[in-house]
Amino acid sequence: MTNLSKLLRQELEEKYIIHYGDVQLDRKAKDHTRKFLIGFNTKQDPGAIVETVIIPEKHRSTLCISSQIGCSLKCSFCHTGTQKLVRNLTAGEVIGQYMIAAQRSGDFPIQDNSKRVLSNMVFMGQGEPLYNWRTTSKAIKILTNSEGLAYPKSKIVVSTSGVAPLIPKLASELGVSLAISLHATNNDLRDELVPLNKTYPLEMVLDACRQYSQVMGNKGRRITFE
Numbered sequence: 001m002t003n004l005s006k007l008l009r010q011e012l013e014e015k016y017i018i019h020y021g022d023v024q025l026d027r028k029a030k031d032h033t034r035k036f037l038i039g040f041n042t043k044q045d046p047g048a049i050v051e052t053v054i055i056p057e058k059h060r061s062t063l064c065i066s067s068q069i070g071c072s073l074k075c076s077f078c079h080t081g082t083q084k085l086v087r088n089l090t091a092g093e094v095i096g097q098y099m100i101a102a103q104r105s106g107d108f109p110i111q112d113n114s115k116r117v118l119s120n121m122v123f124m125g126q127g128e129p130l131y132n133w134r135t136t137s138k139a140i141k142i143l144t145n146s147e148g149l150a151y152p153k154s155k156i157v158v159s160t161s162g163v164a165p166l167i168p169k170l171a172s173e174l175g176v177s178l179a180i181s182l183h184a185t186n187n188d189l190r191d192e193l194v195p196l197n198k199t200y201p202l203e204m205v206l207d208a209c210r211q212y213s214q215v216m217g218n219k220g221r222r223i224t225f226e
């Protein structure tokens with residue numbers, strides 16, 4: 001940051017560090033999927049560990065980010081759902097996951113004109129991102145700000161198990177893509193698989209998706225139903 005004096009830069013370097021999180025595991029599978037376990041302040045809080053995963057494909061790589069430690073929603077097919085919610089992550093901790101993956105993939109420091117290795121980002125790791133709205137929205141605003149990390153909004157997908165009241169805000173406040181963790185097309189089965197369906201049944205979720213689409217208009221990409 002050459003807009004700061006040399007002296008101040010030297011002082012900052014001596015007295016402060018930028019710490020993105022403790023990488024406790026960085027493992028690549030045979031198919032090149034790369035999994036990180038990242039801890040935050042684990043000396044005081046040993047259980048504060050989340051998974052962050054890079055999923056490579058032929059023409060792109062997707063970074064899967066966690067938004068909470070544990071989860072309160074107990075979807076019956078999900079391992080995280082067997083763990084209690086420990087806490088929400090902060091925006092710094094969400095961005096820390098990106099920074100660690102970006103540094104280790106060569107995407108940071110950002111090079112003008114060069115294609116990012118981590119071409120897509122999904123909020124699909126541990127936790128329900130819309131149950132941690134303050135963090136999710138703050139992190140996405142920093143990631144996408146042209147004076148922040150300038151990450152393209154169209155390449156960010158927020159996946160939700162169906163927190164209907166907040167789905168339209170993904171369009172009106174953030175302008176990012178939407179995925180619905182659907183798993184069943186009728187309420188009886190979905191009540192079993194995704195218990196949040198008892199609070200926000202399919203009709204409410206689909207209505208929220210319509211509102212999202214209306215606000216996104218032409219900018220909108222297709223909604224993904226998983």
Ligand code: SF4
Nearest residue numbers: 071074075078081127
């Ligand atoms: S909301 Fe996501 S993380 Fe939480 S239990 Fe359901 S699938 Fe798992």
